[in-house]
Amino acid sequence: MTPVGVIDIGSNSVRLVIYEGLARSLTVLFNEKVLSGLGKGLAQTNRLDVQAVESALSALRRFALLARQAGVVDLYPIATAAAREAQNGPEFIAAAEAVLDREIIILTGSGEAEGAAHGVLAGFYRPDGIVGDLGGGSLELIDVTPEGLGVGMTTPLGGLRLRDLSGGDLTKAQSIADSHISASPLAGKGKGRDFFAVGGTWRNLAKLHMEQTSYPLHVMHAYEMPASGVDGFLDAVIKSDPDKLTGISAVSKSRRTLLAYGAVALKSVLRFIEPEKIVLSALGVREGYLYERLSPDIQAEDPLIASARELSLLRSRSPDHARELVDWSRRSFEALGIDETPEEERLRVAACLLADIGWRAHPDYRGKQALSIIAHAAMPAVDHRGRAFLGLTNFYRHEGSLDQQHIPELESLVDERLLKRAQILASLFRATYLLTASMPGILDQFKWAQDPRGGFTLVIPPSFADLIGERPDGRLQQFAKVVGKVLRMEAR
Numbered sequence: 001m002t003p004v005g006v007i008d009i010g011s012n013s014v015r016l017v018i019y020e021g022l023a024r025s026l027t028v029l030f031n032e033k034v035l036s037g038l039g040k041g042l043a044q045t046n047r048l049d050v051q052a053v054e055s056a057l058s059a060l061r062r063f064a065l066l067a068r069q070a071g072v073v074d075l076y077p078i079a080t081a082a083a084r085e086a087q088n089g090p091e092f093i094a095a096a097e098a099v100l101d102r103e104i105i106i107l108t109g110s111g112e113a114e115g116a117a118h119g120v121l122a123g124f125y126r127p128d129g130i131v132g133d134l135g136g137g138s139l140e141l142i143d144v145t146p147e148g149l150g151v152g153m154t155t156p157l158g159g160l161r162l163r164d165l166s167g168g169d170l171t172k173a174q175s176i177a178d179s180h181i182s183a184s185p186l187a188g189k190g191k192g193r194d195f196f197a198v199g200g201t202w203r204n205l206a207k208l209h210m211e212q213t214s215y216p217l218h219v220m221h222a223y224e225m226p227a228s229g230v231d232g233f234l235d236a237v238i239k240s241d242p243d244k245l246t247g248i249s250a251v252s253k254s255r256r257t258l259l260a261y262g263a264v265a266l267k268s269v270l271r272f273i274e275p276e277k278i279v280l281s282a283l284g285v286r287e288g289y290l291y292e293r294l295s296p297d298i299q300a301e302d303p304l305i306a307s308a309r310e311l312s313l314l315r316s317r318s319p320d321h322a323r324e325l326v327d328w329s330r331r332s333f334e335a336l337g338i339d340e341t342p343e344e345e346r347l348r349v350a351a352c353l354l355a356d357i358g359w360r361a362h363p364d365y366r367g368k369q370a371l372s373i374i375a376h377a378a379m380p381a382v383d384h385r386g387r388a389f390l391g392l393t394n395f396y397r398h399e400g401s402l403d404q405q406h407i408p409e410l411e412s413l414v415d416e417r418l419l420k421r422a423q424i425l426a427s428l429f430r431a432t433y434l435l436t437a438s439m440p441g442i443l444d445q446f447k448w449a450q451d452p453r454g455g456f457t458l459v460i461p462p463s464f465a466d467l468i469g470e471r472p473d474g475r476l477q478q479f480a481k482v483v484g485k486v487l488r489m490e491a492r
Contacts, residue, residue: 003029005072006286007063009096009104011039011082011158012136012258013200014056016063017286018070024298025307025380026122026287030070034059035254038092039082039137043156043164048086056092060099076289077104080112081137081158107285113140113152118288120144120196120281123221125302125346125381129194130186130273133284134202136160136258139265141186141273144196155180157265159201159258170238170260177268190275195227198284201262204251206280208259209233211247216409219376221282222383227270230278234270237263283380302346304381308353311377315357320440325352325432328443332428335448336456336483344418347386348425351393355429356438358398367398375410388413389422396426400478427482431475435460435467455486465491 001021008015015033019026036055038048060077067075077100083089084106097104107115116133126146133140139157143150156165157177166173181187197206206223209215212233215223242248242256251259266278291299312322326349333340333348340348358370375391382390388410411419436442442464451457458476460467468489480487 002074003070003072004290005067005070005075006289007060007067007075007077007100008286009038009056009060009077009079009083010135011042011080011138012037012160014038014059014063015286016066018067018072019290022074022290022293023306023310024122024294024301025303025310026283026290027310028378030066032063032066037136037160038086039135039158039160041164042082042086042137043161046085046087048082048088048092053088053092053095057095057099060096064100075100075102077102078115078285078289079104079106080135080285081109081154081161084108085137109138109140109154110152112138112285113142113154114149115285115288115292116140116198117142117144117149117152118291119198119283119285120288121299122287122291122303123281123283123380124196124279125304127194127196129196129279130190130269130275131196131198131281132202132269134158134197134199134262134265141184143186143189150186153184153186155184157181157268159261159265162261162264163258170264173261173264174238174267177265178271181265181268181272184272187272188274190269190273192276194277194279195269195273195275196279196281197266198281199262200255201258202266203280203282204255205234205237205259205262205266206278207250208237208245208247211250216412217375217384217387219384219387220280221378221380222387223280224384225278225280227275227277230270231267234263234267238267282378302381304346304350304379304386305353307377307379307381308350311357311379312353315360316353317356317359317438318440319353321436321438321443322353322356324440324443325355325429328432328446329425329428332448336485338424338483340421343386344421347382347389347418348421350382350386351390351422351425354390354394355397356433358394359438363398367395370394370398371410384413385415385418389418392419393422393426393429396423397429400430424479424482427475427479431472431479434472434475435464451486451488455480455488458487458489460489460491462491 005018013033018030036052038052117131120131128145135158137158139155142152238260312319358366361369371391445461447459449457
């Protein structure tokens with residue numbers, strides 16, 4: 001693949017992100033931001049600050065060189081609220097285009113909202129809710145469903161703009177935010193649905209929330225905060241000295257000054273849009289801009305499966321065997337009467353594709369290493385419950401023991417049913433790998449047959465009869481114990 005890049009010229013930061021290639025599941029090669037603060041003081045002067053402009057142009061000169069160094073051919077510069085609204089915005093854009101030697105796309109407010117929504121479509125599986133993209137100069141809102149997007153809207157509630165409009169008075173800032181959100185056509189449209197929070201300030205709020213709740217998985221994408229229990233946390237952020245907040249060390253000093261304004265905006269969202277929960281999205285306008293450039297067929301792919309397939313190609317002994325494992329596990333579940341929901345099915349498929357990615361590690365550490373890779377990978381379209389399931393399935397597959405006294409703390413993120421499924425699938429993997437040596441070309445010849453003596457028989461072709469032995473049978477009996485069935489293995 002040829003690397004692609006996006007330069008995002010925002011009201012607070014200027015950022016370059018280089019991706020491995022244009023794909024359904026994006027992989028970041030390089031990511032750097034500079035907090036230039038283009039939108040600082042814009043509410044009072046209607047002009048971009050001179051020093052901020054110099055900072056941004058300096059960052060763009062560096063980013064242009066880095067993009068060339070990385071072999072980027074398709075580089076997409078986009079600009080948002082500050083550049084499109086400032087009186088001297090056209091002068092800045094002209095200077096920036098001269099630096100980058102290419103046209104800069106200036107997104108409208110509705111265009112920015114649609115870009116954020118496309119980022120959520122890129123990062124979640126069939127999302128349904130309201131997307132809110134909080135930048136330095138504006139807050140964009142838009143309804144997203146699996147069937148399509150609503151009409152995007154913009155409000156002047158970005159952190160820098162809200163601070164300027166309120167003169168630094170947080171009570172006044174809350175009143176301003178409430179007036180805009182309450183009058184929004186999206187007021188009340190979040191009931192029973194998700195609010196997808198996009199933007200650095202909200203990500204840092206969530207990072208602080210993770211620290212204060214001792215959350216076991218430090219992955220921002222798809223982190224959830226229940227709407228009913230977050231008011232006290234937001235009030236504390238608004239009223240406290242940010243440097244004295246518990247867990248504030250997780251937030252960079254440059255990001256702390258706008259935390260309170262992000263909390264103000266989020267309180268208004270909760271009060272008037274009324275979502276059931278807040279879901280953090282690490283993907284936004286940049287990823288949405290690239291998502292729009294994919295063909296409809298690629299857009300329709302499940303990004304979790306695409307990501308797992310890519311990781312399998314990079315790390316498995318045989319990606320073909322991993323794909324065979326998908327069909328073999330399906331046939332095994334159907335034969336043994338193990339039902340699954342559509343969501344459980346897609347998690348099973350991903351688990352099969354990821355089953356062998358830890359093989360290069362020392363045998364004593366394969367389980368823990370694979371668990372860490374999967375739990376912390378930049379995989380889209382999977383919630384933290386699903387991440388824990390995928391990681392624990394691989395952990396059990398290598399560790400062998402299902403003793404819950406020794407399982408990682410991620411177990412707390414999955415319910416009893418999903419934990420049991422991780423154990424079932426891992427036990428099936430353990431029995432299977434001893435019969436295939438992790439190589440393709442044999443699994444499609446195995447089948448399950450109901451045994452007249454009771455239970456089921458794993459039927460092996462006669463040409464592979466010598467695969468049957470004490471160790472494979474021992475693994476099969478472990479699987480039998482987990483599924484609660486009588487299982488045998490025969491060649492016939």
